[in-house]
Amino acid sequence: MTPSALARLKMRDLERATGVGREAIRYYIREGLLPEPHRPGRNVAWYDQSFVERIQLIKQLQERRFLPLRVIKAIVAGDSPPSTVEQRALAALEGRLPPAADLALEPPPEQLTTLAARTGIPASEIQALAANEAIMLVTRGGKPWLEGPSIQLVELWSRLRAAGFTAESGFGPEKARLYVDMVRWLAREELREFTRAFAGRVEGDELVRLAEEGIRLGSEMIALLRRAALLRFVAEGNLAVNEDWGRSVQRDRPAERPRPRRPRRPDRPRSR
Numbered sequence: 335m336t337p338s339a340l341a342r343l344k345m346r347d348l349e350r351a352t353g354v355g356r357e358a359i360r361y362y363i364r365e366g367l368l369p370e371p372h373r374p375g376r377n378v379a380w381y382d383q384s385f386v387e388r389i390q391l392i393k394q395l396q397e398r399r400f401l402p403l404r405v406i407k408a409i410v411a412g413d414s415p416p417s418t419v420e421q422r423a424l425a426a427l428e429g430r431l432p433p434a435a436d437l438a439l440e441p442p443p444e445q446l447t448t449l450a451a452r453t454g455i456p457a458s459e460i461q462a463l464a465a466n467e468a469i470m471l472v473t474r475g476g477k478p479w480l481e482g483p484s485i486q487l488v489e490l491w492s493r494l495r496a497a498g499f500t501a502e503s504g505f506g507p508e509k510a511r512l513y514v515d516m517v518r519w520l521a522r523e524e525l526r527e528f529t530r531a532f533a534g535r536v537e538g539d540e541l542v543r544l545a546e547e548g549i550r551l552g553s554e555m556i557a558l559l560r561r562a563a564l565l566r567f568v569a570e571g572n573l574a575v576n577e578d579w580g581r582s583v584q585r586d587r588p589a590e591r592p593r594p595r596r597p598r599r600p601d602r603p604r605s606r
Contacts (some may be wrong), residue, residue, distance in 0.1 A: 339464065343381040352389040359389065367392060367407050394425040403470075420529035425540065430542045431549070442484040449480055453492040460488055462507035467514050524552065 345356050352359075362368040368388060371379040425499075450457040460480075464471045466576045469484035480488065499505040532544060 341382040341405075343383075343385070345379065345381070348381045348385055348389070349573070351386045352393070354393065355391050359537035362389070362392065365403075365407060367403075391421055391425065417533070422532045423529050423533035424525070426537065426541060427545050431545055441485045443472075443474075443479050443481045446478040446480060449485060449488055454490055455492050455495065456486055459491075459507055463488065463491065463510055466511045468508055519558075525547070539565045547597055 343351065345359070348354075348359060349356055359368070363370060368385060370383070371381050373379050380600060387524055396403065444452075446460060449455075450460055460469070460470070461478075462471050463465055469487050471478040471484075472481060473479070494505070528545065528548060532541060536544060
């Protein structure tokens, strides 16, 4: 969409209106949190008011770490972006949700090499976890650091390794992607349901209370459902079915009718 003459903003105008630097704005565009601006020329880019509103929403959702960036992307750049009322409901929760009990004592930031030495997880493996978006690396003084939940996840990964979930058994950092993708989808759907149910109907302290209870009770529900599903699959022997999944799918497909063969044409005499 081409912005009107009155709505045209240059990059410096967008920085001034949002308080966000151009490098962060360009990062949001590369990651799909913002659309591409209108580019009438090779070195010309115009932005409109929708960029200001979306950047402000990203800031509101990110500042207090209420939501990780990948979930924010699903909200602001998804197929069904939230309405203005839903955006206001999410913004109203900013800074008002106290950290969960297990996050209240978050560890202090730790340098990558120090964390690798302490946990026994190689730095390259920690970087692979970051590449699969299970954790986030922060650059400070030209060196990679980890914060809060990312440190806790590497510690948990170390415990998994000690329990026997080794790379040799096929449990590499790429396996974390399964959890990342599932949690991303679930978080997006939960937020959509929450805002659709309460936006414009509940406000203030009651909205915060509902969000707190939803996070706490939802987490307990997920843990119970996951455990029950795993035990049920084991009892039903679904592991063996999964190992033979390819062949079982082939067996379930309807048999294809054999195609009639075309009559073979006699060889033509070669021209001399």
